[in-house]
Amino acid sequence: MENERLLMLPGPVPVPERVRQAMMRQAINHRGPEFGTAYADCAAVLKECFGTKNEVYIISGSGTAGMEAAVANFGRGKRIASLVNGKFGERLRDLGQRYGDVTAVESTWGTPLDLDALAAALEGGVEMVTMVHNETSAGILNPAKDVGKLARKHDALFVMDGVTSVGGDEVLADEWGVDIAIVGSQKCLAAPAGLAAVAVSDRAWERIAEDRPYYLDLAAYRKNGKKAPMETPYTPAVPLFLALAEAMAIIREEGMAARIARHRRMSASVRAAVSAWGLSMFPHLDAVHAYSNTVTAVAMPEGVTDSALRGTVKRMGIEIAGGQDHLKGKIFRIGSMGAVSAPEILATLAAVQHALRKAGVAGMGDGVGAAAEVLDA
Ligand code: PLP
The missing domain is CATH 3.90.1150.10 (Aspartate Aminotransferase, domain 1)
Structure with missing residues (x-):
């Protein structure tokens, strides 16, 4: 070492030498082809990591920025069931309380989620479910497929924190019915800290809130993501994108x-x-x-x-x-x-x-x- x-x-995890080297260069224009290509390359590999055909957007901010983008854009004013069995489940619960009306479905940290209580909450008209896939605080992997099935049955959006599973463990967002999935750069992706990515389903886009945050407005990310070359709404953390693009090249090489x-x-x-x-x-x-x-x-x-x-x-x-x-x-x-x-x-x-x-x-x-x-x- x-x-x-x-x-x-x-x-954070150790960052491979070639990923660190990718950041060490002169500034580039974030409204130009070189940045657009790096962004598109990152998004393409991230789609594979998320197990989705949906578009992926990259936010300059840590994993929590991605979590907040999900809840603020799609959960405002909604009835939200927050599954909790560790610290990050609590974080999604607390975020939900800032924007919507939360029913917390709580289990002791490190014990299984209470899916019966979730089903009951969904019967009561819940419109969004939040869950942490890999609950880092307790070392437990939660049953995303089962939760996705329940959410779909009741036509609720399913927000899944994949911050410490995406890019490391199997994630099949489309197959599991995940509407908004989130990852952070400094975990399984082995990139520097400071970026979050979100994958958003068509169902979610149909329900995006009218009253959205400004900096984390995902509709703005979507609009700028359609440009050629691809762009972000505001100046992104360009060196981190360049590093992430190299980290994604490593993932592509490994498979x-x-x-x-x-x-x-x-x-x-x-x-x-x-x-x-x-x-x-x-x-x-x-x-x-x-x-x-x-x-x-x-x-x-x-x-x-x-x-x-x-x-x-x-x-x-x-x-x-x-x-x-x-x-x-x-x-x-x-x-x-x-x-x-x-x-x-x-x-x-x-x-x-x-x-x-x-x-x-x-x-x-x-x-x-x-x-x-x-x-x-
Ligand atoms: N979700 C999970 C499961 C995490 O492990 C973490 C960080 O450890 C986060 C969310 C928050 O991510 P960040 O610290 O990048 O904001």
């Missing part, structure tokens, strides 16, 4: 199927290590929910503090994530998204294994060996 630290976080398989193999190897250590995964799952394939959340063993664990790992040059909000000190999380490969996983697991032993966890099995078995299979 040329860098001081290996970031094994659920974003989405191979990329998904790699993410699944990496996360399976981390789960194998957790199991061999004798630790518990954090989410409590039923059949339709699954463990995240981009971040692994682990219950903190008795007697180990967050600072002892992550402090030791950090001294070895690696950063993993702790728990957020009330899960601080109760879980730790290992990101395995983006350009991650076996050497980074093995180094991280070796550091975590050492830190856990040093913190006094007794009787641990060989997690690094168990992960290596998965990676070598």
